[in-house]
Amino acid sequence: xxxxxxxxxxxxxxxxxxxxxxxxxxxxxxxxxxxxxxxxxxxxxxxxxxxxxxxxxxxxxxxxxxxxxxxxxxxxxxxxxxxxxxxxxxxxxxxxxxxxxxxxxxxxxxxxxxxxxxxxxxxxxxxxxxxxxxxxxxxxxxxxxxxxxxxxxxxxxxxxxxxxxxxxxxxxxxxxxxxxxxxxxxxxxxxxxxxxxxxxxxxxxxxxxxxxxxxxxxxxxxxxxxxxxxxxxxxxxxxxxxxxxxxxxxxxxxxxxxxxxxxxxxxxxxxxxxxxxxxxxxxxxxxxxxxxxxxxxxxxxxxxxxxxxxxxxxxxxxxxxxxxxxxxxxxxxxxxxxxxxxxxxxxxxxxxxxxxxxxxxxxxxxxxxxxxxx
Amino acid sequence: xxxxxxxxxxxxxxxxxxxxxxxxxxxxxxxxxxxxxxxxxxxxxxxxxxxxxxxxxxxxxxxxxxxxxxxxxxxxxxxxxxxxxxxxxxxxxxxxxxxxxxxxxxxxxxxxxxxxxxxxxxxxxxxxxxxxxxxxxxxxxxxxxxxxxxxxxxxxxxxxxxxxxxxxxxxxxxxxxxxxxxxxxxxxxxxxxxxxxxxxxxxxxxxxxxxxxxxxxxxxxxxxxxxxxxxxxxxxxxxxxxxxxxxxxxxxxxxxxxxxxxxxxxxxxxxxxxxxxxxxxxxxxxxxxxxxxxxxxxxxxxxxxxxxxxxxxxxxxxxxxxxxxxxxxxxxxxxxxxxxxxxxxxxxxxxxxxxxxxxxxxxxxxxxxxxxxxxxxxxxxxxxxxxxxxxxxxxxxxxxxxxxxxxxxxxxxxxxxxxxxxxxxxxxxxxxxxxxxxxxxxxxxxxxxxxxxxxxxxxxxxxxxxxxxxxxxxxxxxxxxxxxxxxxxxxxxxxxxxxxxxxxxxxxxxxx
Numbered sequence: 001x002x003x004x005x006x007x008x009x010x011x012x013x014x015x016x017x018x019x020x021x022x023x024x025x026x027x028x029x030x031x032x033x034x035x036x037x038x039x040x041x042x043x044x045x046x047x048x049x050x051x052x053x054x055x056x057x058x059x060x061x062x063x064x065x066x067x068x069x070x071x072x073x074x075x076x077x078x079x080x081x082x083x084x085x086x087x088x089x090x091x092x093x094x095x096x097x098x099x100x101x102x103x104x105x106x107x108x109x110x111x112x113x114x115x116x117x118x119x120x121x122x123x124x125x126x127x128x129x130x131x132x133x134x135x136x137x138x139x140x141x142x143x144x145x146x147x148x149x150x151x152x153x154x155x156x157x158x159x160x161x162x163x164x165x166x167x168x169x170x171x172x173x174x175x176x177x178x179x180x181x182x183x184x185x186x187x188x189x190x191x192x193x194x195x196x197x198x199x200x201x202x203x204x205x206x207x208x209x210x211x212x213x214x215x216x217x218x219x220x221x222x223x224x225x226x227x228x229x230x231x232x233x234x235x236x237x238x239x240x241x242x243x244x245x246x247x248x249x250x251x252x253x254x255x256x257x258x259x260x261x262x263x264x265x266x267x268x269x270x271x272x273x274x275x276x277x278x279x280x281x282x283x284x285x286x287x288x289x290x291x292x293x294x295x296x297x298x299x300x301x302x303x304x305x306x307x308x309x310x311x312x313x314x315x316x317x318x319x320x321x322x323x324x325x326x327x328x329x330x331x332x333x334x335x336x337x338x339x340x341x342x343x344x345x346x347x348x349x350x351x352x353x354x355x356x357x358x359x360x361x362x363x364x365x366x367x368x369x370x371x372x373x374x
Numbered sequence: 375x376x377x378x379x380x381x382x383x384x385x386x387x388x389x390x391x392x393x394x395x396x397x398x399x400x401x402x403x404x405x406x407x408x409x410x411x412x413x414x415x416x417x418x419x420x421x422x423x424x425x426x427x428x429x430x431x432x433x434x435x436x437x438x439x440x441x442x443x444x445x446x447x448x449x450x451x452x453x454x455x456x457x458x459x460x461x462x463x464x465x466x467x468x469x470x471x472x473x474x475x476x477x478x479x480x481x482x483x484x485x486x487x488x489x490x491x492x493x494x495x496x497x498x499x500x501x502x503x504x505x506x507x508x509x510x511x512x513x514x515x516x517x518x519x520x521x522x523x524x525x526x527x528x529x530x531x532x533x534x535x536x537x538x539x540x541x542x543x544x545x546x547x548x549x550x551x552x553x554x555x556x557x558x559x560x561x562x563x564x565x566x567x568x569x570x571x572x573x574x575x576x577x578x579x580x581x582x583x584x585x586x587x588x589x590x591x592x593x594x595x596x597x598x599x600x601x602x603x604x605x606x607x608x609x610x611x612x613x614x615x616x617x618x619x620x621x622x623x624x625x626x627x628x629x630x631x632x633x634x635x636x637x638x639x640x641x642x643x644x645x646x647x648x649x650x651x652x653x654x655x656x657x658x659x660x661x662x663x664x665x666x667x668x669x670x671x672x673x674x675x676x677x678x679x680x681x682x683x684x685x686x687x688x689x690x691x692x693x694x695x696x697x698x699x700x701x702x703x704x705x706x707x708x709x710x711x712x713x714x715x716x717x718x719x720x721x722x723x724x725x726x727x728x729x730x731x732x733x734x735x736x737x738x739x740x741x742x743x744x745x746x747x748x749x750x751x752x753x754x755x756x757x758x759x760x761x762x763x764x765x766x767x768x769x770x771x772x773x774x775x776x777x778x779x780x781x782x783x784x785x786x787x788x789x790x791x792x793x794x795x796x797x798x799x800x801x802x803x804x805x806x807x808x809x810x811x812x813x814x815x816x817x818x819x820x821x822x823x824x825x826x827x828x829x830x831x832x833x834x835x836x837x838x839x840x841x842x843x844x845x846x847x848x849x850x851x852x853x854x855x856x857x858x859x860x861x862x863x864x865x866x867x868x869x870x871x872x873x874x875x876x877x878x879x880x881x882x883x884x885x886x
Binding site: 230234236238 | 716726727729737739741
């Protein structure tokens with residue numbers, strides 16, 4: 001009796017939904033094992049990591065505050081990925097949004113009125129979109145690989161931000177700390193739930209979810225994006241304007257990531273600091289795939305990812321473990337997801353060895369399917 | 375059954391092969407004698423290719439026995455098959471374009487026989503001359519014509535002692551003259567005692583070449599016969615069953631003089647190093663007629679289609695004019711808006727998105743049929759359009775949400791043709807409209823094209839299938855090396871004349 005991996009006739013719908021759940025369960029099991037190796041009681045550690053962060057309303061509100069920027073970035077990334085535009089640069093776009101939004105806020109530090117916050121937010125959105133326009137331009141006119149250009153731009157934007165916060169944007173009265181001045185009340189996101197840090201920015205994530213869902217499932221532009229990602233040659237054949245679609249995807253994603261960035265500095269932080277993002281833009285890549293590029297899926301995956309961030313802080317405080325645990329869990333989650341996704345196109349069959357014929361475990365035909373499927 | 379394996383070259387007994395969701399070969403038994411040219415006849419999807427792959431050791435059967443010269447034999451890999459003296463010429467050639475003929479042949483041989491290239495080159499010249507297939511061993515493969523490439527594949531088999539030669543649809547890439555000389559070679563081989571398995575669905579060729587035939591339908595043997603004693607109709611019936619209608623006569627269009635789409639001095643340099651440049655192509659397609667463009671694959675068909683569809687944008691103005699507008703700067707979407715429709719040669723991954731539903735694939739080119747309102751999708755209209763394609767063109771599928779890639783090739787082709795025809799284009803340009811489609815579906819596609827013509831549309835068919843072009847086109851021409859032959863009314867030309875055009879024999883002064 002042998003176990004063999006065999007190509008399914010067609011992709012399994014069930015597995016495409018079950019795979020993220022299976023990946024989460026496998027991550028939990030390996031996580032428990034990891035805690036055991038580190039000398040902590042596994043169940044208690046998992047409790048600290050995953051349950052304690054959401055054990056009271058304040059903490060749940062905190063979870064939402066963290067999930068907001070992740071979901072915004074992931075929603076933006078999802079339309080890029082649908083179009084086969086591999087934007088890895090949400091982090092850089094987020095940082096630019098935060099930086100330029102802060103510049104606008106500092107420039108308007110003495111201004112008063114309800115218009116100030118929208119102007120600051122708009123500055124962040126435009127900055128994120130402009131930062132994403134660079135790889136869009138390079139891809140469209142020089143055929144540059146957007147994976148490389150967006151990753152490299154992440155480092156550039158981080159260094160511009162560090163330069164700003166250590167230099168021209170530093171608070172003159174700030175005892176030489178690398179921080180900007182605190183923003184005024186007119187520039188800070190209003191709190192929408194008293195006693196918590198839950199701010200208006202979180203609702204932007206929900207609005208973006210709805211907006212992108214309508215775009216992708218109800219409009220012709222969304223259809224064109226899906227065709228471009230599904231099969232570029234067919235898109236060309238139908239006469240869709242590929243360059244315009246690439247611009248659109250990257251600009252929307254950049255804008256949403258920029259909004260996430262400016263939402264952080266005008267929200268929970270309230271000033272520009274060197275580390276406005278603990279890697280939200282990178283986490284969003286995992287979230288986009290974990291959520292199957294679907295807005296609702298992204299919402300759940302974003303909440304899970306926020307939970308991992310909070311859990312990391314919690315085990316650091318309670319169990320004296322490094323916060324890098326968060327990164328390990330993120331990595332495991334993505335790894336297991338990719339592994340489990342094999343089961344969407346393949347299934348295990350148990351073969352009773354009646355005949356003595358020796359066959360390779362993956363037959364030639366199923367390999368062909370795998371290649372065609374890519 | 376052991377008795378019948380006696381004295382046979384190859385005897386298959388109850389071969390069965392199952393793939394997920396499909397029984398490709400179901401209890402197939404075949405006997406091939408030495409010196410016999412045996413046809414395996416069947417439509418696409420009847421299981422011919424799977425069976426040949428089993429004989430050649432590429433695929434292993436789930437059950438059944440294979441006897442080679444009376445002995446039960448297991449062929450586990452193509453190496454084993456070659457050792458027994460089995461050679462196979464695949465439908466899609468497996469040659470390295472950037473290597474020479476002799477290098478390509480050496481790669482397929484065992485190491486000890488292939489060490490000396492000069493010696494091998496001499497043998498290639500010797501063998502290819504003996505069988506009337508002249509080859510220059512040191513030419514690079516990408517400079518060879520399709521017919522010559524096929525010779526390389528055949529000579530590769532003949533260079534070893536061959537006892538059984540398998541040819542998978544060998545004539546689909548040849549001009550009629552090349553087909554005749556291939557048949558001479560095969561008859562000579564058979565006379566020397568080699569057995570030949572000839573896979574095809576072209577009945578006339580089988581009648582002229584083969585002395586026995588096995589007909590497959592739906593993975594089973596549906597009949598065995600001597601093709602010389604059967605009519606093409608009776609063999610076709612064995613192939614498709616009684617219920618399918620096989621008709622092949624259509625009235626030609628009345629003379630039409632109104633030019634609809636005109637192409638003047640079309641020159642196109644391709645970026646693809648293995649592509650073909652188009653050289654000064656001139657023609658016009660008239661209202662209410664079907665213009666057939668014949669040609670062996672790789673003579674500029676892809677380039678011509680992409681220039682006509684707008685996937686490749688030309689630089690010079692006034693090259694393509696339809697009916698009065700210059701299409702130079704029109705992309706495919708704008709050309710569709712003017713009333714043009716296109717059917718590309720690759721249906722999956724060009725004409726349809728494999729991982730999208732039929733509904734989405736209907737929208738792919740049907741978006742101008744009132745399926746979009748203010749940028750939003752009109753779901754009811756899309757469903758209606760999809761349903762009418764599926765109903766009117768008898769597309770067998772699981773429903774609107776079936777993925778394009780889940781359909782069989784023939785059904786997807788019906789869907790794509792239906793999608794274009796139902797938009798009632800004023801000008802339809804279709805490449806290989808019935809390639810790989812079964813006879814019943816081909817007939818219904820032909821009928822739809824004729825009906826569209828009779829409504830006054832201008833239709834251009836680019837095809838390798840000469841029989842098809844003679845059946846449906848009103849005027850006919852051929853493409854060779856990016857140049858277009860003269861155009862003649864179909865009933866004023868002959869297969870021989872078209873064949874010589876396909877081989878590049880036409881008054882170049884008309885082209886220049």
